[in-house]
Amino acid sequence: xxxxxxxxxxLVVIVSLISWLVFAGVKDSMVYYITVDELLEDVPDIxxxxxxxxxxxxxxxxxxxxxxxxxxxxxxxxxxxxxxxDGIIPDIFTDGVEAVVEGKFSAxxxxxxxxxLAKCPTKYExxxxxxxxxxx
Amino acid sequence: xxxxxxxxxxxxxxxxxxxxxxxxxAARTGSRAFAQSGGNGIVSLAFLLLVAVCCLVYELVTLDxxxxxxxxxxxxxxxxxxxxxxxxxxxxxxxLLWSFILSLYMAFVVLRNRKKGGDPYVNIVLCAVSLxxxxxxxxxxxxxEKLGVAVGxxxxxxxxxxxxxxxxxxxxxxxxxxxxxVPFAFGIAALLSGRLGDEWIRNCRxxxxxxxxxxxAGLLLGARWAYLExxxxxxxxxxxxxxxxxxPWLAGTAFLHSVMIQERKAMLKKWNMILLIITFFLSxxxxxxxxxxxxxxxxxxxxxxxxxxxxxxxVLILLFSFALLIYRSKELESEERFDSVxxxxxxxxxxxxxxxxxxxxxxxxxxxxxxxxxxxxxxILVGPPYxxxxxxxxxxxxxLLMGIGPLISWKKASTANLKRNFVFPGVVFAAVLxxxxxxxxREPVALLSFALxxxxxxxxxxxxxxxxxxxxxxGENPVSAFFNLVxxxxxxxxxxxxxxxxxxLVIGITASSLFVTQKEVxxxxxxxxxxxxxxxxxxxxxxxxxxxxxxxxxELSIENNGRSVATMYPEKNIYKYxxxxxxxxxxxxxxxxxxxxxxxxxxxxxxGGGKVNIRALLNPMVNWIWAGGFVIVLGAIVTMWPExxxxxxxxx
Numbered sequence: 102x103x104x105x106x107x108x109x110x111x112l113v114v115i116v117s118l119i120s121w122l123v124f125a126g127v128k129d130s131m132v133y134y135i136t137v138d139e140l141l142e143d144v145p146d147i148x149x150x151x152x153x154x155x156x157x158x159x160x161x162x163x164x165x166x167x168x169x170x171x172x173x174x175x176x177x178x179x180x181x182x183x184x185x186x187d188g189i190i191p192d193i194f195t196d197g198v199e200a201v202v203e204g205k206f207s208a209x210x211x212x213x214x215x216x217x218l219a220k221c222p223t224k225y226e227x228x229x230x231x232x233x234x235x236x237x
Numbered sequence: 238x239x240x241x242x243x244x245x246x247x248x249x250x251x252x253x254x255x256x257x258x259x260x261x262x263a264a265r266t267g268s269r270a271f272a273q274s275g276g277n278g279i280v281s282l283a284f285l286l287l288v289a290v291c292c293l294v295y296e297l298v299t300l301d302x303x304x305x306x307x308x309x310x311x312x313x314x315x316x317x318x319x320x321x322x323x324x325x326x327x328x329x330x331x332x333l334l335w336s337f338i339l340s341l342y343m344a345f346v347v348l349r350n351r352k353k354g355g356d357p358y359v360n361i362v363l364c365a366v367s368l369x370x371x372x373x374x375x376x377x378x379x380x381x382e383k384l385g386v387a388v389g390x391x392x393x394x395x396x397x398x399x400x401x402x403x404x405x406x407x408x409x410x411x412x413x414x415x416x417x418x419v420p421f422a423f424g425i426a427a428l429l430s431g432r433l434g435d436e437w438i439r440n441c442r443x444x445x446x447x448x449x450x451x452x453x454a455g456l457l458l459g460a461r462w463a464y465l466e467x468x469x470x471x472x473x474x475x476x477x478x479x480x481x482x483x484x485p486w487l488a489g490t491a492f493l494h495s496v497m498i499q500e501r502k503a504m505l506k507k508w509n510m511i512l513l514i515i516t517f518f519l520s521x522x523x524x525x526x527x528x529x530x531x532x533x534x535x536x537x538x539x540x541x542x543x544x545x546x547x548x549x550x551x552v553l554i555l556l557f558s559f560a561l562l563i564y565r566s567k568e569l570e571s572e573e574r575f576d577s578v579x580x581x582x583x584x585x586x587x588x589x590x591x592x593x594x595x596x597x598x599x600x601x602x603x604x605x606x607x608x609x610x611x612x613x614x615x616x617i618l619v620g621p622p623y624x625x626x627x628x629x630x631x632x633x634x635x636x637l638l639m640g641i642g643p644l645i646s647w648k649k650a651s652t653a654n655l656k657r658n659f660v661f662p663g664v665v666f667a668a669v670l671x672x673x674x675x676x677x678x679r680e681p682v683a684l685l686s687f688a689l690x691x692x693x694x695x696x697x698x699x700x701x702x703x704x705x706x707x708x709x710x711x712g713e714n715p716v717s718a719f720f721n722l723v724x725x726x727x728x729x730x731x732x733x734x735x736x737x738x739x740x741x742l743v744i745g746i747t748a749s750s751l752f753v754t755q756k757e758v759x760x761x762x763x764x765x766x767x768x769x770x771x772x773x774x775x776x777x778x779x780x781x782x783x784x785x786x787x788x789x790x791x792e793l794s795i796e797n798n799g800r801s802v803a804t805m806y807p808e809k810n811i812y813k814y815x816x817x818x819x820x821x822x823x824x825x826x827x828x829x830x831x832x833x834x835x836x837x838x839x840x841x842x843x844x845g846g847g848k849v850n851i852r853a854l855l856n857p858m859v860n861w862i863w864a865g866g867f868v869i870v871l872g873a874i875v876t877m878w879p880e881x882x883x884x885x886x887x888x889x
Contacts, residue, residue, distance in 0.1 A: 107578055112590070119594045122627045123601065130622035133615060134606060153618055167844035168759040187757075189469045189839065189852065192397065192822045203620075 132203060137177040140206060153203040154212065156181070158219075160196045171217075175200050182206070186214040194219040239304055239381040242292030246333075246381070249285040249340070250371040252278045257364040263357035264430070276347040276354025279364070283344035286337040293330060293380050297323050303387035306330060306380050312393035314785055319399050325407045326394055328528060328543070329380035334408070335524065336370040338415040342444075343367065346419060358426035366418050369550050377543055396812055396823045402462035410455030410482055414520045416448025417485060420492075421517035424510055428561045433506070433568050438496050443877055449493055450873035452486045457866040468824045470755065470837050470854040472862070475624040480603045481523035484596050488516040491592035494642075498585050501647075503572040507562065508589070510569065514558040519596065521551055526603070577649035584642040591635050598627040633685055636743060639736055640693040643700060658699070665695035686747040690740045697733045697740075704730070723875060731876030738868030745861030749835075754855040757841070760791075761848050769855040771836055772796040778847050779806070786810045786823075789843045791851060795829065795836065803829050807840035807851065835859045 137156040140147055156175030163173040170187045184202050194200065194217065204214035256278030263272035293306070297320045302308045310323040310330070324330045343363045347355035354360075374380060397403075423441035427433050459479065464472035473479060492512040498505045525547040562569075575582055601608075602619045609617035644658035669691035673684055701722070708718035723730040758766050760775040767773070776792040788810035795803040808825035829836040835856040842850040 108575055108583070108586075111578060111587075115587070115590060116594075119591075119598070119627075119631070122630060123598050126598075126602075126623040126626035127605070127619050129626065130619045131605075132618045132620060134618050135616075165842060167842055167848055167850050190841065192468070192824055195822070 137175060137180045137182055140182065140212075141180040144206070144210075145208070147206050148208050149205055151203070151205055153201060153216075154182070155199060155201045158194070158196055158198055158200050163196060165190075173200075175202070182212050183210070184212045184214050186217050188215065188217060190217065191219045238292045238295050239301065239383070242289045242296075243379070243381045245285045245289040245292065246371070246375050246379075249282050249289070249336075250368070250375045252282055252285065253364050253368050253371055256282070257361060257368065260357040260360040260364065263354075264361060269353065272357045272360075273354035275357060275360055275364075276351075279340070279343045279347045279355070279360060282367070283337075283340040286333070286340045289333060289380075290324070290337050293333060294321055294324055296381075297321065300391065301387075302389065302391055303383055305382045305384050308384060308388050308391045310391070310394055312391040315394055315399075318404065319394055322398075322404045323394055325411070326398055329374060329378040329382070331407075331411075331528065332370055332374050332378055333380050334411060335415060336367060336374060338411055339363070339367050339370065339418060342416060342419050346422075346444075356426060358430045359422045361429070362422035362425045363418065366422070373543060373546065377546065396810075397466050400462060400466050402458055402465065406455060406458035406462050409451050409458055413448045413450070413452030413455050414482070414485065414523060416444060416451060417489065417517050417520045419444040419448070421513055424513040425558060425561065428510065428558075428565050431565065431568065433565065435500055435503075438499055438509070442493075442496060445489065445493060445496075446873060446877050449486070449489045450870055450877075452482065452489065453869055453873070454866065456482050456486060457863065461863060464859070465826065465828065468826045468839055470753070470839070470852075470856065472749075472859070475602070475621045477603050478527050480599050481526040484599050484603075485516050485519040485523055487592050487596035487599065488512060488519050491589045491596075492516055494585055494592075495589050498582060502582060504574070504582065505586075506569040506571060507566060510562050512589070512593070514555070514562070515593070515596070518551060518554055518558075519600075521547070521554065522600075525551065579645065579650040579655075581642060581645050581647045581650075584638055584645055588635065588638045588642060591631050591638070595628065595631045595635075598631075599624065602627075629682060632743075633682075633689060636686070636689040636693060636739075639739065640689065640696045643733065643736075644696050658696075661699055662692045662695035666692040680751055683747055683751050686743060690744050690747075693736060693740050697737050700733055701730070727878055727880065728876050731872050731874075731878075734872030734875055735869050736872075738865045738870075738872055740865070741861050741868055742865030745858045745863075745865060748858035749856045749862070752857050755853065757850065757852045759844075759848060759850050761846070766853075768836070768853050769834070770797055771802075771855070772799075773838075773853065775849065775851070776804075778843060778849060781808070781810070784813075786812045789840065791838075791840045791843075791849045793827075793838065793851070805829060805836070805838055807838040809840045809843060830860055832860045832864075833857065 132151055132153050134153045134155070135143075137154060140152065140154055154175070156177035159174040159176050159181060163171070165171045170185050171190060172183065172185050174181050174183050176182075184200075186202065186204075199220040201216075201218040201220065202212060202214035203216035204212055206212050256275040259271045259275035259278060262268060263275060296304055296307050297311055298317055300307060300311055300313060300320070306327055306329050307323075310327045311320050315323070325334050343360075346359060346363065350356065420441035423437045423444075427437035456479075459482070460472040463474070463479075492509065495505050495509055495512060499509050525544070528543060528547070575586070577583070602623050605619045606616050609615060640662055641659075644662070646654045666688045670684060670688040673687055678684060678687075701719070704722040705715055705718045708722060709715050713721065754769050756766065756768055758764075760766070762775060762777045765772060765774040772795075774794045774796070776794055779790045779792060781788045781790055788808050790806040790808040793805050793807075794801055795805055805827040807827040810823045810825060812823065824839060824841075827838040835854075837854040837856055839852040839854075840849060841852050844850070
């Protein structure tokens with residue numbers, strides 16, 4: 102029995118250490134994934150909290166000056182929010198795509214994003230009309 | 238051609254059903270005729286699927302827009318090479334490729350044991366797995382599905398998939414993914430037949446290693462593609478699809494190590510089965526993640542309704558495999574037991590535990606949004622900070638074990654053994670640590686990681702040195718002693734080469750993830766800025782236009798200590814072809830790569846008056862990662878190289 106104990110002890114230590122790592126890791130890095138509507142409902146509690154929000158980029162809202170941050174508006178259902186972002190812009194980011202931003206909603210009602218992803222809606226294969234017919 | 242393809246797929250579906258039954262009969266009755274017939278069915282399956290793949294490639298190359306798959310994934314402006322690679326750009330084609338690669342493995346397994354038509358038990362499992370994928374392409378996701386009306390133009394291939402690495406990365410990864418089915422089949426066959434000796438392990442080891450090698454190469458090619466094409470300056474983002482391929486790699490690595498314990502010590506038999514089942518499960522799970530869109534990912538190019546079918550298949554695999562394992566568990570008792578914590582056995586055991594823990598944490602992080610939504614109703618993500626927080630400590634301990642494992646003695650390590658083997662690597666560890674401290678490095682993770690890499694490299698060197706010394710003392714010259722050493726014991730010394738590759742990889746990952754310098758600047762013509770040891774001068778914007786695209790490239794002269802070393806052109810392109818409406822823009826990074834660092838330039842924006850916004854990154858030692866990949870593959874090849882070939886050569 103003593104022979105087994107020698108192994109069980111280090112195993113228990115390792116397993117609990119790893120569980121602790123996983124637990125702490127989740128606790129420190131978890132981010133709620135919400136919609137624009139949900140975010141607006143949670144004002145003012147949401148201010149300063151790190152969240153991930155997705156919504157459609159409003160047509161004509163993208164402003165991208167050379168020496169300033171990228172600004173645009175995302176909407177979903179009723180609400181819309183202004184987003185400010187400094188970083189690498191995905192190639193497929195344009196009017197009308199679904200944008201996913203991660204950051205904090207500030208008291209000035211601007212979402213300060215530090216992550217921007219864009220999803221391309223047309224490449225989903227289960228879509229009904231997957232391509233545009235071209236003349237000629 | 239599309240009819241021929243459809244027929245080939247349907248035929249292969251029914252032939253697989255037949256082979257499954259023939260092999261089942263052979264397994265029950267021992268009938269040799271049935272076994273052979275089942276084996277023949279499997280070989281013909283490979284031929285039929287080859288025909289189907291050729292048909293689809295033909296349709297893709299000739300742009301038959303009456304087929305849905307062709308219309309979805311190609312267009313007239315697409316170069317022929319990318320029409321061929323469109324075979325795995327979409328769902329149905331990917332599944333066809335999966336089935337085809339599996340059928341090649343199956344045919345190989347059968348032909349290696351030609352006289353008997355293969356082992357019927359192994360064939361049963363292979364046919365069952367293959368049947369699932371054939372069902373999908375025959376009835377759910379038909380690659381030869383016709384459109385009601387042919388369209389004039391296809392939708393085209395996403396520009397970021399039009400890259401040389403995209404031509405080889407998915408296939409490489411698939412060869413790895415699919416290959417795991419073969420060792421799984423050997424394992425389950427052993428459980429089914431009750432022949433639970435070492436034979437199945439010996440038979441499947443090379444298949445496991447082969448697919449592990451392709452999985453490793455596929456992962457690195459994917460990282461390289463992301464680095465060159467996605468344009469954010471990194472190569473790994475803990476994206477669900479990346480994790481999907483990483484998890485079976487982790488579990489597979491654990492398996493490759495623990496089979497050595499079973500072969501040598503007849504221990505860990507149940508454990509090995511569990512690892513194998515988990516590895517196979519994760520490879521199917523990975524395909525599921527990639528193909529179902531259940532977890533949103535920047536890589537999820539496809540989304541469809543085959544998700545539930547995959548889910549069902551995965552549950553079936555787990556239930557069936559574990560039920561079988563419990564049924565046979567009495568016969569899988571170890572013949573020996575662990576003596577001491579300070580032994581090679583326990584080093585292997587801890588290695589296994591950590592690899593599995595790593596796979597589990599990646600799994601948890603990947604499906605966390607799904608789990609949290611199911612349990613709390615709220616979608617919660619864990620990002621790269623989670624994976625790094627868990628992965629880095631586990632990784633560091635694994636590197637330590639990689640140094641300890643090969644040198645510590647079996648059963649119980651004596652103080653003499655520890656002294657004899659670990660003084661030199663320990664000194665190297667301390668020396669690396671000290672040298673880096675003197676050079677001003679203060680980052681604790683980097684210090685530990687580099688010093689541990691030194692430690693492992695020293696153990697590998699020590700093993701080679703000792704082997705060569707023994708041989709040269711018998712009068713061989715050191716060079717031929719080296720070659721003889723490796724070729725006489727390929728598994729051991731090939732494994733050390735893999736370890737050395739991992740060391741290079743870890744050095745590259747550590748340096749490039751901890752010491753990135755980056756700057757974002759707005760430049761007018763003639764402006765300059767400096768980044769690390771480089772000075773960059775902006776020479777102006779060039780306008781590019783050809784048939785496929787319009788674009789801008791910024792011209793930058795790169796100087797190092799006043800000496801001009803290169804001119805770089807980061808680009809921003811607009812594709813003219815409108816089929817791909819949403820993704821017509823493409824940022825092409827410029828890269829200057831050395832073993833010291835990568836200068837990585839992104840043209841973020843072109844403004845009025847010839848001004849540009851440039852993001853510049855200096856990523857240290859990224860090349861070490863790719864070099865490490867080459868060494869890992871080399872080591873794996875050495876390990877797998879057939880024995881006996883050398884004997885033939887020397888007798889000839």
